[in-house]
Amino acid sequence: MRGALNLLLVILLALNLRPILTSIGPLLEPMRSSTGLGYQQAALLTALPVLCMGLVPLLQPWLRRWISEHGGMLAGLSAIALACLWRLQLDSAWALIASAVVAGLGVAVVQGMMPGLVNRWFPSRLAATMGLYSAALMSGGGLAAVLGPTVSEVAGRWQAGLGIWAVPALLALCGWAWLRPRHDTPHLAAASGGHWFGNRRAWLLALYFGLINGGYTSMVAWLPAYHLEHGGTAQGGGELVGLMTIFQVSGALGLPLLLRRLHDRRPGLWLALAxxxxxxxxxxxxPTQAMGLWVAMIGLGLGACFSLSLTLTLEHLKTPGEAGSLAAFVQGVGFIVTGTVPYVTGWLRAFTGDFQAAWTLLTLTVVAMLLVTARFAPRGYTAAVARRGRSMQATTLN
Structure with a gap:
């Protein structure tokens, strides 16, 4: 019973980590006409939350001295709910941007703690549970993109399509307050054990995570425009993003379950990257012969890579506190990289006049990650992360 409640709580929390991003795009035109929001300002509605997702986890070793896991989760979920409720009433561009920062900070706090929490609650079923967490995270984003316009149309106000996502945030807030294990809240300041800035393996994992997921942000940003360039429609572009999300969920849930008996994550990552x-x-x-097939393949690989790369990070360390600290660092640096990639691919589109250079860059990135994956042999985990301890000790002695 306790395990089922913990799993339900993981799903509730994960569903709230993407609607603040994916609800924006489908409602962008009515938002712009109502508030005077420019395209550069509109980019901030996505860029600022992603930046928060990168910066806040990097501060966790210091933040944990003043805030507990319970307090951080309550604060993060409250920030998401308050930002969405604010969006029900706002009518200016700068208020929209400010709400994006508040929601982004909330998502960053919750998301930064989730891998360590999953590792502590489900140590013997880590890969499968991380797959379910990833699938729920992506499903929340897909639901927001699909249902937001419908809610807005029924309510007669675009604000409703953004503000409705306060409901799942409030449900998760109540769920955390009532369902969380009362005996399972360690003192996180002692568990974190410092930072990871001096560890090469931590940086490699962070760049790996960021570049793998940069394909997702680039596809969300530019796939509809690419579809239009090849004779498609705006609605068709949105449907392609929806198709990609469906296969992302399938990849995040299916491949980790299929390979759950393997202790080596490299075969799954090689398959997903391929x-x-x-x-x-x-x-x-x-592109014009089977665009739906190509998008489905990309979504399947992206979903599996997100789940497996986080699992790979957590498995580098045996104690939940240390593993959660490493995962926070990896997500912190990784999301900064992930948020940068679509700007680079967009610049390539503007410079060359088409998306071929952008897709070529992403293709070469996948090839590079295929090669880097060979570095992550399980027998090397202990030695790779132990270097952190030696470097910190040396610093202390000096």
Missing amino acids: IQLGGFLGLLLA
Whole structure:
């Protein structure tokens, strides 16, 4: 019973981590006409929350001295709920941007703690549970993109399509307050054990996570425009993003379950990256022949990579506190990288006049990650993270 309640809580929390991002795009035009929001300002509605998702986890070793896991989770969920409720009433561009910062800070706090929490609650089913967490996270984003316009149309106000996502945030807030294990809240300041800035493996994992997920932010940003360039419609572009989300969820949930008996995550990552590579090559070489197939392959690979890369990070350390600290660092640096990639691919589109250079860059990134994956042999985990301890000790002695 306790395990089922913990799993329900993981799903409730994960569902709230993407609607603040994905609810924006489908409602952008009515938002712009109502508030005078410019395209550069509109970019901030996504860029600022992603930046928060990167910066806040990097501060966790210091934040944990003043705030407990319970307090942090309550604060993060409250920030998400308050930002969404604020969006029900706002009518200016700068208020929208400010609400994005508040919601982004909330998501960053909750998201930064989730891997360590999952590792502590489900140590023997880590891969499967991380897959379910990732699938719920992506599902929340997909639901917001699909249902937001409908809610807005029924209510007669675009604000309703943004503000409705306060409901799941409040449900998660109540769920955390009532369902969380009362005996399972360690003192996180002692568990974190310092920071990871001096560890090479931590940086490698962070860059790996960020570059793998940069494909997702680039596809969300530019896939509809690419579809339009090849004779498609705006509605068709949105449907392609929806198709990608469906296969992301399938990849995040299915591949970790299929390979759950393997202790080595490299075969799953190689398979997921190979599927992504096939999709990007399809976009490059034959976009008009089977665009739906290429997008589905990319989504399947992206979903599996997100889940497996976080699992890989957590498995580098045996204690939940240390593993959670490493995962926070990896997500912190990783999301900064992830948020940068679509700007680079967008610049390439503007500079070259089409998306071929952008897709080529993402294809080469996937190839590089295929090669880097070979570094993550399980027998090397202990030695790779132990270097952190030696470097910190040396600093102390000096």
